[in-house]
Amino acid sequence: MLIAIGSLTLLGALLGAVLGVAARYLHVEGNPIEAEVEALLPGSQCGQCGFAGCKPAAAALVKGEAPPTLCPPGGRAVAMAIAEKLGVSVSFGDQEELEPEVAFVNEDLCIGCTRCLKECSTDAIVGAAKQIHTVIAEVCHACGKCAKVCPTDCIEMRAVPATLATWHWKKPRVKVAS
Numbered sequence: 001m002l003i004a005i006g007s008l009t010l011l012g013a014l015l016g017a018v019l020g021v022a023a024r025y026l027h028v029e030g031n032p033i034e035a036e037v038e039a040l041l042p043g044s045q046c047g048q049c050g051f052a053g054c055k056p057a058a059a060a061l062v063k064g065e066a067p068p069t070l071c072p073p074g075g076r077a078v079a080m081a082i083a084e085k086l087g088v089s090v091s092f093g094d095q096e097e098l099e100p101e102v103a104f105v106n107e108d109l110c111i112g113c114t115r116c117l118k119e120c121s122t123d124a125i126v127g128a129a130k131q132i133h134t135v136i137a138e139v140c141h142a143c144g145k146c147a148k149v150c151p152t153d154c155i156e157m158r159a160v161p162a163t164l165a166t167w168h169w170k171k172p173r174v175k176v177a178s
Contacts, residue, residue, distance in 0.1 A: 033085070034062050040081050041071055045121050046143035048072045061086065073141050100160040101142040103135045109154035116146035116155060 038058035049070040051057040060066040061082060068083040068090045076092060083090035103124070105116075112130040124140040127133030135146075137160070147155040 031059075031062060034058050037061050037082060037085060040074075040078060040085060042073050042078065042141065044073055044141040044143070046073060046141055046145075047121075048143050064088075073143075101157045102137045102140045102160050103142065103144070103146055104156055104158045105133050105135055106154040106156070107132045107134070109152045111152055111154075113151060115149045115151065119145040119149050121145075 034055075035058075038054050041054040041058060043054050045053040047053070049057050049066070049072070051060060051066075051070075057066065057070060061068065061070070068086065068088060069079045069092065071078050071082075079090050079092070105125075110127075110132045112127060112132060114127070114129050114133075116125050116133060117127065121143070122139050122141055124136045125133050125146060126136060135155075142157060144157055147153075147157060
């Protein structure tokens with residue numbers, strides 16, 4: 001028995017050393033700009049941009065394969081920060097500014113099928129099988145995937161109500177005399 005324990009310990013130490021040496025000499029350095037652009041993105045991995053997550057979206061942005069306005073949850077502020085980081089211009093002509101939204105569950109229609117729970121990438125939906133579900137508004141990033149899979153259409157996207165913490169004066173528009 002001691003021989004078996006000793007041989008497994010020796011084998012584990014030897015393979016660990018080989019992996020350590022391989023990690024040091026075969027390490028591939030990633031693109032640091034991709035990491036910086038990924039840090040600018042919200043990190044919700046929602047897929048609203050058409051990519052599987054924020055890391056592939058950042059890679060496409062750095063390669064120039066996607067416009068800086070590709071992230072709907074990030075909005076204009078993230079698009080401008082990405083454009084500044086990459087040194088490109090950003091045009092908001094084709095993009096409308098959307099109000100912040102959050103998913104809302106109509107509890108009278110919810111049957112507790114749990115399809116929305118499986119789609120939510122941020123675990124913002126709370127509930128269990130055959131029980132009414134609800135949404136934690138602070139965690140929801142308004143991707144709308146839960147509303148698409150709901151068989152009873154009890155989930156809808158609603159504008160986030162203004163509170164004292166989020167309300168602000170709208171900036172006046174300046175009219176330019178021509």
